[in-house]
Amino acid sequence: STIAVRWHEPVAAEVAARAALELDAAGGGRVDALIDLGHVASESGLSEMALELYGVCRHEFERRRDWTGVAYIDMNVGIVHQRLGRNELALELYGDAATVFADMRGDDLLRACWTNMIGALRSDGQLLEASGLADRLVSIFRPGSRRLELADAVFNRANVLRHLDRREDARHGYIEALETYRHLGLRTEQADSLDALGRIARHDGLLHFSEQMHREALRLYDGRHHRVDEAIARYNLAITLILMGRHAEAILLCDLATGVCGTDLDPGAVKAY
Numbered sequence: 441s442t443i444a445v446r447w448h449e450p451v452a453a454e455v456a457a458r459a460a461l462e463l464d465a466a467g468g469g470r471v472d473a474l475i476d477l478g479h480v481a482s483e484s485g486l487s488e489m490a491l492e493l494y495g496v497c498r499h500e501f502e503r504r505r506d507w508t509g510v511a512y513i514d515m516n517v518g519i520v521h522q523r524l525g526r527n528e529l530a531l532e533l534y535g536d537a538a539t540v541f542a543d544m545r546g547d548d549l550l551r552a553c554w555t556n557m558i559g560a561l562r563s564d565g566q567l568l569e570a571s572g573l574a575d576r577l578v579s580i581f582r583p584g585s586r587r588l589e590l591a592d593a594v595f596n597r598a599n600v601l602r603h604l605d606r607r608e609d610a611r612h613g614y615i616e617a618l619e620t621y622r623h624l625g626l627r628t629e630q631a632d633s634l635d636a637l638g639r640i641a642r643h644d645g646l647l648h649f650s651e652q653m654h655r656e657a658l659r660l661y662d663g664r665h666h667r668v669d670e671a672i673a674r675y676n677l678a679i680t681l682i683l684m685g686r687h688a689e690a691i692l693l694c695d696l697a698t699g700v701c702g703t704d705l706d707p708g709a710v711k712a713y
Contacts, residue, residue, distance in 0.1 A: 474493050475493075490520050558570045590620070611637065618633035627660045638657065647683055651680050677690075
């Protein structure tokens with residue numbers, strides 16, 4: 441039987457995941473389903489559940505001597521640890537996985553691994569290393585026809601450039617990515633780009649434009665069950681509204697951003713501004 445999971449409902453995700461584990465223990469061998477459930481749990485902020493699911497999958501891949509599968513699981517375990525702020529462990533897992541992907545000539549998996557490494561390096565303060573890897577990915581996809589992969593690479597590089605305080609270069613990157621996401625009809629990715637542009641506008645003192653960008657991002661997120669992204673966008677909008685002197689609106693947004701599973705936002709810092 442098929443297990444249906446509404447990923448935006450953590451309790452339902454956990455129940456379904458545990459049911460899948462029981463099926464696997466009974467000899468169901470549902471590795472692909474367990475990997476999907478691991479993704480669900482990871483995206484829903486259920487880190488321990490995700491690690492448990494990935495552990496079952498890794499054991500099965502080891503039993504099969506499927507080392508590419510093991511590396512794929514290691515990469516996803518790295519993502520979980522990265523979201524928990526364990527960047528050093530995440531980078532170790534990404535490095536191990538990248539070595540296997542390179543040996544097996546799994547180019548797409550290797551590039552996916554590099555993409556995750558960029559975020560971990562950035563979070564770990566290794567900005568020059570992150571920048572070099574981001575440039576490499578952009579140069580790989582720029583000549584080809586894989587528009588989505590190029591847009592993702594440009595977006596990730598823009599994130600690094602923003603942390604390097606190269607705001608103008610970052611802004612151009614976000615705009616390039618946004619244009620592709622619009623052409624492809626990807627609302628969530630558009631929202632990510634708009635929220636990032638709103639942050640840059642705030643740093644440049646363009647507060648009204650910043651507000652517009654964050655509100656448009658929230659409009660695009662609405663109804664798509666991206667609670668973490670919505671919370672971050674609300675938090676960013678709250679900071680802009682504080683700078684505009686609109687404290688009551690900012691506090692309301694902070695309250696909406698509070699307690700969202702999978703975030704480490706500190707709305708109290710905005711309220712105390």
